[in-house]
Amino acid sequence: MRESCAMGDPGIIAQPNPARYCFAPRAMTGMKHEQDPTPGATPERTMTKPATPPNAPQPETRLVHAGRKPTHAHGFVNPPVMRGSTVLHPSIAAKAEIGRKALEPVENYGLMGTQTHFALEAAIAEIEGGLRTQVTGSGLSAITVPLLAYLRAGDHILVPDSVYGPTRTFCGGLLRRYGIETSYYGPMTTAEALRPHLRPNTRVLFTESPGSHTFEVQDIPALAALAHEHGAKLFLDNTWGIHHFQPFLHGVDVSIQALTKYPGGHSDIILGAVTVNTAEDWHWLRMGSLELGNYASPDDCWLALRGIRTLLVRLKAQEQAALRIATWLHTRPEVARILHPAFPSCPGHAFFKRDFTGACGLFGVVYQPQYSAADVVRMIDGLKLFGIGASWGGYESLVLPTTGTIRRTEGTGVFEGEMARFHIGLENVDDLIEDLDQGLALLRGG
Numbered sequence: 077m078r079e080s081c082a083m084g085d086p087g088i089i090a091q092p093n094p095a096r097y098c099f100a101p102r103a104m105t106g107m108k109h110e111q112d113p114t115p116g117a118t119p120e121r122t123m124t125k126p127a128t129p130p131n132a133p134q135p136e137t138r139l140v141h142a143g144r145k146p147t148h149a150h151g152f153v154n155p156p157v158m159r160g161s162t163v164l165h166p167s168i169a170a171k172a173e174i175g176r177k178a179l180e181p182v183e184n185y186g187l188m189g190t191q192t193h194f195a196l197e198a199a200i201a202e203i204e205g206g207l208r209t210q211v212t213g214s215g216l217s218a219i220t221v222p223l224l225a226y227l228r229a230g231d232h233i234l235v236p237d238s239v240y241g242p243t244r245t246f247c248g249g250l251l252r253r254y255g256i257e258t259s260y261y262g263p264m265t266t267a268e269a270l271r272p273h274l275r276p277n278t279r280v281l282f283t284e285s286p287g288s289h290t291f292e293v294q295d296i297p298a299l300a301a302l303a304h305e306h307g308a309k310l311f312l313d314n315t316w317g318i319h320h321f322q323p324f325l326h327g328v329d330v331s332i333q334a335l336t337k338y339p340g341g342h343s344d345i346i347l348g349a350v351t352v353n354t355a356e357d358w359h360w361l362r363m364g365s366l367e368l369g370n371y372a373s374p375d376d377c378w379l380a381l382r383g384i385r386t387l388l389v390r391l392k393a394q395e396q397a398a399l400r401i402a403t404w405l406h407t408r409p410e411v412a413r414i415l416h417p418a419f420p421s422c423p424g425h426a427f428f429k430r431d432f433t434g435a436c437g438l439f440g441v442v443y444q445p446q447y448s449a450a451d452v453v454r455m456i457d458g459l460k461l462f463g464i465g466a467s468w469g470g471y472e473s474l475v476l477p478t479t480g481t482i483r484r485t486e487g488t489g490v491f492e493g494e495m496a497r498f499h500i501g502l503e504n505v506d507d508l509i510e511d512l513d514q515g516l517a518l519l520r521g522g
């Protein structure tokens with residue numbers, strides 16, 4: 077019977093990847109994609125992005141040019157948005173040839189990407205310092221797609237207690253239903269203390285640094301070494317650390333970005349990206365993404381590409397504003413503690429100083445224990461310049477109470493006082509401080 081090509085089936089045939097059978101010898105042994113080539117060829121573990129030469133332009137310069145080819149845009153500075161499903165091929169032979177290039181940024185069928193996706197992927201790979209990037213439909217799917225791509229029934233995964241809530245929901249929901257077990261560990265657990273918790277079937281050591289809401293900074297190089305020693309992969313949700321934490325210089329295998337945050341920068345898109353740094357990791361990620369039918373809106377990709385041109389300017393301004401505001405809040409008697417990696421009281425501050433080049437504009441506050449949840453709500457409701465809403469990374473300031481929304485298994489990151497999370501935007505800092513000042517009066521006045 078002739079193999080049917082269903083409507084929209086691009087006829088993907090994976091490029092042979094000789095390295096597939098040679099990495100992560102224990103953990104990945106026996107895993108095969110349907111399209112796997114014959115095993116046995118030479119490893120390509122070394123096929124990573126070459127280190128940036130010392131005389132290369134600085135990141136600001138590289139980001140202006142990343143993924144941009146004015147020759148592809150009829151001379152205009154920005155490329156057009158390219159939408160599409162069907163790609164017409166000049167012949168059956170040409171179509172078959174393209175079908176063999178599922179791992180390449182070529183137009184075969186819309187689901188596999190357009191020039192708009194490929195341009196954004198090149199720019200994110202540049203920011204993350206990796207070999208290849210896959211864009212995904214949301215930040216959350218930048219977490220779920222690679223997990224599903226790498227894991228199989230019977231596997232075990234280690235996840236920090238401070239992980240983004242929906243990641244925890246995914247692990248306890250879909251992953252569990254598919255026979256994959258999750259164990260949680262305290263984000264500050266040392267590699268030595270974690271070693272006995274890696275099982276023969278532990279395939280992924282997941283990290284998120286700093287942690288969601290509580291901002292613990294993890295010792296990524298040590299955890300990566302532990303994972304590799306065990307034949308497991310080190311995944312990092314690097315959303316907070318965009319630009320300031322270079323994942324592949326610190327041993328990460330799979331780096332996750334919610335592009336919804338700073339790359340989007342204007343609170344009007346939902347998008348994610350996963351970056352890897354070896355040919356074999358790219359094979360797993362790309363084939364898994366295609367099998368899952370992952371897709372990102374080209375309009376959102378275009379907006380993210382546009383956002384990236386000003387990313388570093390915004391990040392710098394928001395980092396400085398957030399530090400000024402956090403420092404001011406720190407002096408206030410209503411505040412017990414600031415949860416910000418740049419503060420020495422933050423767990424993992426030493427790793428932040430060692431591994432990061434800066435911060436973004438998101439941090440937390442723990443109020444003195446005498447203030448109730450109702451006091452915090454009164455303060456937040458009374459703020460005039462801070463929006464009340466989920467997400468962060470846009471140009472506007474936001475606030476949310478976080479106590480009660482934080483789920484923990486290992487009892488980490490629990491404080492006596494009520495907590496709130498602030499995201500600092502591009503407003504004037506003095507205006508924001510004035511607003512917080514009157515907000516703190518409302519907190520006290522209950």
Ligand SMILES: Cc1ncc(COP(=O)(O)O)c(C=O)c1O
Nearest residue numbers: 214215216240315334336347467
């Ligand atoms: C650390 C982190 N990762 C991932 C996500 C998910 O991003 P998205 O909202 O695009 O699904 C978020 C969203 O808040 C986040 O804070």
